[in-house]
Amino acid sequence: MKLGMPTLAEYTSIADNVQLCKALGLEFIELNMNLPICTPEKLSPSEIGYYKEKYGIDFTIHLPEELDLSSYHPSIRKGHLERCRQAMEWANLSGIKTLNMHLNNGIYFTLPQTKIWINEQYEADFLELLYDSYSELYHLAKMFEVELCIENTGNFHIPHIRKALDQLSSFNNFYLTWDVGHDAKAGFDEESIFTYFSDHIKHMHLHDYNGKSDHQPLYTGIVPIDNRLEFAQRNDLSVVIEIKTSQSLTESVSELKKKDYLS
Template identity: 25%
Template structure:
C-alpha cells in the first residue's frame, strides 16, 4: 500500500467539498475534524461514507481534542472517555480507518503531579484502543507541545498500550526537536508511528503553514519512512484557500 497522503479539514470546510478537492488533487484520504459542524451527533455516517466512496477517498478522523481523558477529576475523565468512545463508533460507521487523539490534559499543573496524570492518560488510551480494535479502527495518539506528553515520552505509551502514534512535526519543533531529531525518532519508532501531521512552521510555534512555506527540512524528516513504511501523511495547514492546499500537495509529492 505504501505511503498515503491527505489533509486535515479545517473549521469552515464542508466534508463534501473536502472530499471532492482531495479527489481532484489525487490524494488518498481526508482526515475529517470531528468538531464544530462535523461533531459526531451532526454527522450522517451513511452520507459521509457515500460521499467518500463517490470521490474514491479513504477516511481518517481527528477526534475531538478538547476532552480531558487524563483529568484528575473522575467524572470529567469518564465523561470525556464516553464522548470519545461514541465518536470512535460514529467514525467507524462513517468508514474511517483511524483517528487522532491528543495526549494532553487541562489539569491545573501546580496542583497535580504529571506522573499521576500520565498514568490516567495511559489507562484511558488502553480503553479507547481496546474499543477501537473491536470496531476495526486504529487509535493514533498525538504528541502535544509542553512537558506533559511530548514525543520524547511516547516510548512509555508504546510500552504500556497497543495504540499507535500521530507524530506532529510542528509540535515536536515546539518541544525543541530539530529536523534531524525528528528523523531519528521516526527511524527508531517507525513501527508504532503510523500517521504524521505535516505541520510546517518557521519557528518554534504552532503555525500550521502550507507545506513547504516554513523552515522544517521535510526531506530529512521523512527519509526514514521512504522504504517499506505503510502509514499516512496529513498536511495540516490552517487555510481555507484550496490553492494553498494544491501547492502543498504538489510540494509533498515532489519531495516523496
C-alpha cells in the same frame, strides 16, 4: 504512503472539502471533530460511505482537542471516555481505521518566577488515571478495529508526558502520530522520541514552521520535508498535509507534484 488533507475551517460543508480533495488528487480527508460538521450527529456513516464510493477517497478522524483522559474529576473523565467510545463506533460503522488524538498536558499555575504543571506535581495520580483510561480505550479500539494515534503537540519532551508515553507503550496497540511541524516548533526536541518509538508511528501531520508560526506551506520553513516524506514512504504512513487554507494547501500540493510525491 497515502497523502490527505485536513477539514478546512473556511468550508462549512463536507462536500466542499471532498471536492477540493478530489481536485488536488489527494487520497483522504481528516475529519476534525472540533468542527460541528465532523461529528457523528452531523455526518452519518451512510454519507461518509457515499463520498467514499462516488469520489474514491478515504477518511481519518481527529478527536476533539479538549479531551482530558486524566482529569481529576471522575464525571469529566467519564464523559470524555464516552465520547471516544462513540467516535470509535462511528469510525467502525464508516469504515475508518485511523483516529488521531492529543495527549492533554493538563493545566499549569503561573508563579512569579516559574510555572508548575499540576500533572507533574501530582504525577503518580496523573499516570494512574491516564493508564486506566487508555486500558479502556485500547480495549475498545481492538473491539471496533481502529487505531488510536497519539499526536505530539510540542509536548512529548515534557517529563510527565514522556513518562506517560513510556507507560502507554506497554500496550500492543499503542500508536503515534508524528506532527513534524509541532516537532520543529519545539526545537526538534521531540525527534529523538519518535526515533525511539519509530515502530509505533502510523500517521503523520505534515506542515512547515518558519520560526514564528507552524502550519505553513511546505518548503517555506525549516522542516526537512523530503526527509519526513521519505520516512513516511518507508513506513507506509498516512500523511495529512496539515495546511489550513485552500490556497496554501493547493500551493503545497503543487510543490509535492513537482517532486513526484503526487501525480
